[in-house]
Amino acid sequence: MPFFPIFINLDGYRILIVGGGHVACRKAQQLAEYTRNITAVSPVFTGDFQKLKDRISLKQRAFSYDDLLNADLVIAATDDGELNSGIYRRCHESGIPVNVVDCPENCDFYFPALVKRDDLVIGITSSGSAPGVSGTLRKILDDRLPRHAGELLSEIGKLRKKILAEGGRPAENQEYSALIEHFAEEIEGVFK
Numbered sequence: 521m522p523f524f525p526i527f528i529n530l531d532g533y534r535i536l537i538v539g540g541g542h543v544a545c546r547k548a549q550q551l552a553e554y555t556r557n558i559t560a561v562s563p564v565f566t567g568d569f570q571k572l573k574d575r576i577s578l579k580q581r582a583f584s585y586d587d588l589l590n591a592d593l594v595i596a597a598t599d600d601g602e603l604n605s606g607i608y609r610r611c612h613e614s615g616i617p618v619n620v621v622d623c624p625e626n627c628d629f630y631f632p633a634l635v636k637r638d639d640l641v642i643g644i645t646s647s648g649s650a651p652g653v654s655g656t657l658r659k660i661l662d663d664r665l666p667r668h669a670g671e672l673l674s675e676i677g678k679l680r681k682k683i684l685a686e687g688g689r690p691a692e693n694q695e696y697s698a699l700i701e702h703f704a705e706e707i708e709g710v711f712k
């Protein structure tokens with residue numbers, strides 16, 4: 521079965537990343553765009569990972585199972601398969617959602633490839649079939665999607681809020697429909 525995409529508000533989630541390598545770093549870079557409450561534990565962090573130190577709490581030591589006591593969402597991203605499976609089992613016992621990077625069967629949730637323009641977020645998955653394909657499609661969309669798509673969305677969002685505050689219905693508002701039409705034309709232009 522394909523994976524179902526769910527977009528989560530990460531406010532209030534304490535996220536724990538176990539591992540400090542290439543894969544853990546990619547997960548950390550993604551998550552850091554959506555929340556500040558991230559801790560990573562690893563005896564060694566790559567140079568790119570260390571660049572995130574202002575946004576992520578880096579604990580330079582081996583993982584301890586006690587680390588799970590302060591976590592609501594866990595990413596097991598070490599190169600130690602046995603440790604990753606152990607983290608999976610303990611998270612399951614404790615009811616903590618977990619992503620295990622070397623074992624799709626041991627994942628409660630999966631990372632998508634992401635295209636982001638402010639609040640506009642496109643998530644892509646191959647449902648585990650071939651993650652490299654998700655990354656390739658992400659690059660194509662990211663190159664084409666206009667940089668200002670997020671600003672256009674923000675403008676439309678502000679109008680929608682105003683209409684709702686005045687007791688109106690966005691779907692019946694001409695200015696709102698015209699802005700969405702303008703948005704569609706801008707996007708369609710680059711995909712023709």
Ligand SMILES: C[C@@]1(CC(=O)O)c2cc3[nH]c(cc4nc(cc5[nH]c(cc(n2)[C@H]1CCC(=O)O)[C@@](C)(CC(=O)O)[C@@H]5CCC(=O)O)C(CC(=O)O)=C4CCC(=O)O)c(CCC(=O)O)c3CC(=O)O
Binds near residue numbers: 623
């Ligand atoms: C199940 C999942 C679990 C999860 O990690 O959440 C998973 C699992 C595994 N990935 C593996 C390999 C690779 N993964 C990538 C890249 C990405 N992987 C991502 C997600 C996911 N990967 C989830 C499924 C999502 C989906 O199906 O779409 C992306 C989309 C998001 C992200 O990581 O942020 C990100 C692209 C981001 C971008 O470019 O935008 C590359 C390419 C590269 O590194 O450039 C390779 C090498 C090429 C290849 O194999 O395709 C392996 C084998 C490891 C080994 O060989 O040891 C496993 C384990 C297994 O399959 O057994």
Ligand SMILES: NC(=O)C1=CN([C@@H]2O[C@H](COP(=O)(O)OP(=O)(O)OC[C@H]3O[C@@H](n4cnc5c(N)ncnc54)[C@H](O)[C@@H]3O)[C@@H](O)[C@H]2O)C=CC1
Binds near residue numbers: 561562564583598599
């Ligand atoms: N899901 C995905 O997107 C992908 C998953 N993988 C898998 O991800 C795994 C990790 O790959 P890389 O990041 O490239 O490896 P890496 O060798 O760059 O990093 C491994 C990290 O694990 C840390 N680590 C090891 N023992 C630890 C412990 N006891 N406590 C805390 N941290 C510990 C190391 O310090 C290191 O930072 C591999 O098993 C690989 O098969 C690989 C590519 C993509």
